[in-house]
Amino acid sequence: xxxxxxxxxxxxxxxxxxxxxxxxxxxxxxxxxxxxxxxxxxxxxxxxxxxxxxxxxxxxxxxxxxxxxxxxxxxxxxxxxxxxxxxxxxxxxxxxxxxxxxxxxxxxxxxxxxxxxxxxxxxxxxxxxxxxxxxxxxxxxxxxxxxxxxxxxxxxxxxxxxxxxxxxxxxxxxxxxxxxxxxxxxxxxxxxxxxxxxxxxxxxxxxxxxxxxxxxxxxxxxxxxxxxxxxxxxxxxxxxxxxxxxxxxxxxxxxxxxx
Amino acid sequence: xxxxxxxxxxxxxxxxxxxxxxxxxxxxxxxxxxxxxxxxxxxxxxxxxxxxxxxxxxxxxxxxxxxxxxxxxxxxxxxxxxxxxxxxxxxxxxxxxxxxxxxxxxxxxxxxxxxxxxxxxxxxxxxxxxxxxxxxxxxxxxxxxxxxxxxxxxxxxxxxxxxxxxxxxxxxxxxxxxxxxxxxxxxxxxxxxxxxxxxxxxxxxxxxxxxxxxxxxxxxxxxxxxxxxxxxxxxxxxxxxxxxxxxxxxxxxxxxxxxxxxxxxxxxxxxxxxxxxxxxxxxxxxxxxxxxxxxxxxxxxxxxxxxxxxxxxxxxxxxxxxxxxxxxxxxxxxxxxxxxxxx
Amino acid sequence: xxxxxxxxxxxxxxxxxxxxxxxxxxxxxxxxxxxxxxxxxxxxxxxxxxxxxxxxxxxxxxxxxxxxxxxxxxxxxxxxxxxxxxxxxxxxxxxxxxxxxx
Numbered sequence: 001x002x003x004x005x006x007x008x009x010x011x012x013x014x015x016x017x018x019x020x021x022x023x024x025x026x027x028x029x030x031x032x033x034x035x036x037x038x039x040x041x042x043x044x045x046x047x048x049x050x051x052x053x054x055x056x057x058x059x060x061x062x063x064x065x066x067x068x069x070x071x072x073x074x075x076x077x078x079x080x081x082x083x084x085x086x087x088x089x090x091x092x093x094x095x096x097x098x099x100x101x102x103x104x105x106x107x108x109x110x111x112x113x114x115x116x117x118x119x120x121x122x123x124x125x126x127x128x129x130x131x132x133x134x135x136x137x138x139x140x141x142x143x144x145x146x147x148x149x150x151x152x153x154x155x156x157x158x159x160x161x162x163x164x165x166x167x168x169x170x171x172x173x174x175x176x177x178x179x180x181x182x183x184x185x186x187x188x189x190x191x192x193x194x195x196x197x198x199x200x201x202x203x204x205x206x207x208x209x210x211x212x213x214x215x216x217x218x219x220x221x222x223x224x225x226x227x228x229x230x231x232x233x234x235x236x237x238x239x240x241x242x243x244x245x246x247x248x249x250x251x252x253x254x255x256x257x258x259x
Numbered sequence: 260x261x262x263x264x265x266x267x268x269x270x271x272x273x274x275x276x277x278x279x280x281x282x283x284x285x286x287x288x289x290x291x292x293x294x295x296x297x298x299x300x301x302x303x304x305x306x307x308x309x310x311x312x313x314x315x316x317x318x319x320x321x322x323x324x325x326x327x328x329x330x331x332x333x334x335x336x337x338x339x340x341x342x343x344x345x346x347x348x349x350x351x352x353x354x355x356x357x358x359x360x361x362x363x364x365x366x367x368x369x370x371x372x373x374x375x376x377x378x379x380x381x382x383x384x385x386x387x388x389x390x391x392x393x394x395x396x397x398x399x400x401x402x403x404x405x406x407x408x409x410x411x412x413x414x415x416x417x418x419x420x421x422x423x424x425x426x427x428x429x430x431x432x433x434x435x436x437x438x439x440x441x442x443x444x445x446x447x448x449x450x451x452x453x454x455x456x457x458x459x460x461x462x463x464x465x466x467x468x469x470x471x472x473x474x475x476x477x478x479x480x481x482x483x484x485x486x487x488x489x490x491x492x493x494x495x496x497x498x499x500x501x502x503x504x505x506x507x508x509x510x511x512x513x514x515x516x517x518x519x520x521x522x523x524x525x526x527x528x529x530x531x532x533x534x535x536x537x538x539x540x541x542x543x544x545x546x547x548x549x550x551x552x553x554x555x556x557x558x559x560x561x562x563x564x565x566x567x568x569x570x571x572x573x574x575x576x577x578x579x580x581x582x583x584x585x586x587x588x589x590x591x592x593x594x595x596x597x598x599x600x601x602x
Numbered sequence: 603x604x605x606x607x608x609x610x611x612x613x614x615x616x617x618x619x620x621x622x623x624x625x626x627x628x629x630x631x632x633x634x635x636x637x638x639x640x641x642x643x644x645x646x647x648x649x650x651x652x653x654x655x656x657x658x659x660x661x662x663x664x665x666x667x668x669x670x671x672x673x674x675x676x677x678x679x680x681x682x683x684x685x686x687x688x689x690x691x692x693x694x695x696x697x698x699x700x701x702x703x704x
Contacts, residue, residue, distance in 0.1 A: 005604065005606050012614045019622070022621075022634070022641060023634075031637055042644055049654075051663050057667060061670050061674055062670065062673075062674075065674065069681055070636070070681065092627075103623075107613075107619075111609050111613055116657075121660065142664050153675075156672060157671065159675070161678065163678070164678045164679065
């Protein structure tokens, strides 16, 4: 029983137990934690197989990025208590279990009675150490013969990113955040007896050079509160009631002048 | 790389771990003292001479507090989450070389715990697993503000991890290896300064200034330190991920942060300042001196700068640091090819 | 079984694959189904690396790296779909999302 087999046994058993934990855990967060344990043990197995770069890439990409995203999604998605654990069909589960055991038997039979086909490659341990280590050999191998798949994967990742952006947009366009607009609400706008703002008399509104404000959803939004309040109230009264004694001498268009 | 029996490796690892823990404890003292002096006050000076027993007093206080677990919290995850942070933090220090091999009683001993061929990526991988301490801590607290604070902190960490990893690709290109021992050995040669006869050591801070700056910024953000500590500072506003933690569980998070600070300072010293390389005598003292410079820089940043808002923080990671990293990689690759006459 | 051989890795790979497959069949939470699919993909990666080790070839490790990259892209899209789905039907139970069937 060599040390390698012992280490492999420990890592493999924990990985399989954690794998069943993924499937059987009731809480999806516990599933994710079990999956992290599985991945870390698999990374240990890759180190045993002299694939150290793959092991650290597995931890950085799979546990450090993909499972973190999975945890994000679990926590951001509203989950109710799913009925699968107290309302599932037991017949379906027994069937799945039988299927799994059968399949495991078939796989084991295929594995244990297999014959090796093809010739071994050149990268034995000594050759790898001579060439500089696992990373150097992998780099040379990938970037000399497999440049095109690397570019293809870059495109795949780009497409995935764009897809994620497209999926994250709110579908209902009315819920899309509008561009922020700021405005000042005029409370000095003349109001009727029930408090609703009154529209300006048509002559007054037409005589303006530039609109000082607009009605939006029943609220008067103006550009400059002071000048609007000053002129609007006056002009409403001026237009409806006519000039009063004591009014400031001002024209209807807002320019100063003598009465 | 010397063949040594496994028990010697364990002893070296034990010593490194103890050094880290003692360093972490006195880092808390140093931070309080230095910030105090920068703010024109004195800092801890009552517990022992110059307040040197302050970390011990803090430890006793935190250990003596009541261990509260919220009623609806997920108990197992609540207990495990700070442990994940605290355990993965010192794991990264296992690959840092503290010096050449020394000889005791005729047995040569390496002054590092292990020399992996993927050492730097291993440190990044261990840092990636540390994110789970944050997320699970926020989840297990059964407090929606803790959860949101945890998600924000986790998003910050994983965003700056990218900049951290990419900023040192230039160092890998120049050194030709991912192993820290190889990187330190590559820096021990001398660089002739433009052929003028002045020699400086081939430290990568001179060859990779942009990478160094990006690494420094990303490292500060990665450890959730000021000025990038909005997820933490919000503890004061009841939205940090360790709100529900008290006593020694909180101290796990708190100390994990200091340990990761020390480890990243050691990494920065090894990658950019030559590690244990020094003008007079190569040895671990130089490495510790250089790491102390970075630690002082950390404390100085905390005492001086206001913190970033969260959207500014994320904008810096994705819109500023990441393109600069890619430019750095491109330039370094071109220069390396040109110097090898392969362009 | 005393010396480490590729059969060990293939048995581990098949065990993980079958566990993942049962997870996809039994569970109703779409996120757990997604994680089971990731488990199946990792089982395949173990098989690749086991063969690469047995045959002293680098192709297995290269392909495993490609699989990890493509799995990352697939997870981006898959998780995006899960979030969009949950926003629309407000549940993560796959048994509820049966409009095409009915």
